Amino acid sequence: MFIWIIKRDLLLAVRRQSDVLITLFFFIIVVSLFPLSVGPEMNLLRTMAPGVVWVAALLASMLSLGRMFSNDYLDGTLEQMLLSPQSLSILVLGKAFAHWIVSGVPLVLMAPVLGIQYDLPFDALLVLTGALLLGTPVLSLIGAIGAALTLGLRGGGVLVSLLVLPLYIPILIFGAGAVEANMAGIAFDAHLSLIGAFLLASLVFAPWAAAASLRVSLE
Amino acid sequence: MLQGINLACVRGDRELFRDINFSVEAGCLMQVSGPNGSGKTSLLRMLCGLSNPAAGEIRWCNTPVRSLEGEYFSDMTYIGHLSGTKDDLTVSENLRISSALAGVEISFSQAAEALAFIGLGGRDNLPVKVLSQGQRRRVALARLLVCKTTLWILDEPLVALDVAAVQLIKEVLERHLQQNGIVVMTTHQEIDITASSKMQLHLA
Numbered sequence: 001m002f003i004w005i006i007k008r009d010l011l012l013a014v015r016r017q018s019d020v021l022i023t024l025f026f027f028i029i030v031v032s033l034f035p036l037s038v039g040p041e042m043n044l045l046r047t048m049a050p051g052v053v054w055v056a057a058l059l060a061s062m063l064s065l066g067r068m069f070s071n072d073y074l075d076g077t078l079e080q081m082l083l084s085p086q087s088l089s090i091l092v093l094g095k096a097f098a099h100w101i102v103s104g105v106p107l108v109l110m111a112p113v114l115g116i117q118y119d120l121p122f123d124a125l126l127v128l129t130g131a132l133l134l135g136t137p138v139l140s141l142i143g144a145i146g147a148a149l150t151l152g153l154r155g156g157g158v159l160v161s162l163l164v165l166p167l168y169i170p171i172l173i174f175g176a177g178a179v180e181a182n183m184a185g186i187a188f189d190a191h192l193s194l195i196g197a198f199l200l201a202s203l204v205f206a207p208w209a210a211a212a213s214l215r216v217s218l219e
Numbered sequence: 220m221l222q223g224i225n226l227a228c229v230r231g232d233r234e235l236f237r238d239i240n241f242s243v244e245a246g247c248l249m250q251v252s253g254p255n256g257s258g259k260t261s262l263l264r265m266l267c268g269l270s271n272p273a274a275g276e277i278r279w280c281n282t283p284v285r286s287l288e289g290e291y292f293s294d295m296t297y298i299g300h301l302s303g304t305k306d307d308l309t310v311s312e313n314l315r316i317s318s319a320l321a322g323v324e325i326s327f328s329q330a331a332e333a334l335a336f337i338g339l340g341g342r343d344n345l346p347v348k349v350l351s352q353g354q355r356r357r358v359a360l361a362r363l364l365v366c367k368t369t370l371w372i373l374d375e376p377l378v379a380l381d382v383a384a385v386q387l388i389k390e391v392l393e394r395h396l397q398q399n400g401i402v403v404m405t406t407h408q409e410i411d412i413t414a415s416s417k418m419q420l421h422l423a
Binding site for chain 1: 319
């Protein structure tokens with residue numbers, strides 16, 4: 001069941017590549033705008049790099065959240081998922097995982113390349129990529145709750161940002177903090193551990209909360 | 220087997236119906252009728268567990284549906300107004316995925332067999348977005364052929380179907396009823412299904 005949902009969502013993403021590419025290009029463009037506007041001041045760019053990359057990643061993953069459940073809601077497949085004998089939480093977990101592969105993994109892979117524009121040293125690039133790898137699944141999981149809550153509402157897209165962005169703040173702080181700590185020459189593993197803790201907590205609670213919200217939204 | 224006890228439905232400030240009682244046994248067909256807006260779809264959504272009744276209780280094999288959850292869902296198939304098909308997937312992918320979600324994994328050849336029976340033979344690999352409304356309906360109804368559930372809840376299953384398809388669905392329903400299945404359906408079309416026992420539930 002878990003595998004079927006992931007297979008299905010990835011197949012849909014392959015058939016409709018524009019959705020994936022929009023998220024990725026949004027990320028690339030937002031991250032690239034800053035060096036162009038600030039000018040070639042290496043020190044300034046290095047300081048702002050982690051923050052800019054993380055904010056862009058938050059906004060990019062936000063961009064595709066609205067579609068996580070709404071397409072399935074409109075064509076009736078979500079109804080069928082709710083009536084599945086398997087647990088709805090597992091299903092939500094599968095959907096969040098597929099969302100991460102489609103909109104999170106490309107950002108992680110692109111981040112080191114974009115980091116070069118900010119003259120980040122090699123090990124800072126590695127930390128940035130590692131932090132994104134740990135942090136982006138949390139964005140998809142927490143986002144699933146927001147997407148489920150705003151399902152079928154008018155102007156749900158804006159509302160989902162207002163609901164979910166405040167919850168992203170801890171990830172933003174520790175994700176950017178890890179890279180800054182590395183550049184300052186101090187230990188960054190505490191930051192990564194905390195992001196890992198957020199990941200574990202959201203793996204447990206987010207599918208359950210999103211499943212409950214879906215039941216309410218579809219009633 | 221399926222029992223409704225004092226069911227009531229409230230939408231906003233309006234009470235659609237109340238004190239609806241029925242008991243459907245194996246092999247029985249229950250047709251829900253009533254004018255537009257009388258709460259037929261709301262009743263069916265309640266019966267399949269998508270929404271909770273404002274009052275009363277629904278029981279399956281003498282146990283409240285709410286406490287059965289997954290167990291009830293593996294005995295029940297619901298086909299609603301929305302076809303539940305994905306436009307970007309092909310006909311056979313749609314059928315295989317929707318039955319896998321319902322807990323029955325079928326192979327490509329089983330899917331092709333069911334699709335040929337429902338009149339979509341040779342169209343297995345077309346994306347659903349190029350199909351007509353009636354053909355989409357057939358894709359949704361093809362699920363009935365592969366599922367092994369006892370209770371079928373069908374909301375207007377005959378909408379957009381042509382005469383031949385209506386006849387086909389009629390045969391599928393009759394066979395299901397003969398095998399001690401239960402069908403709860405709404406329809407505005409005149410259709411004469413032979414069943415060992417029949418019930419009419421009229422919502423005013």
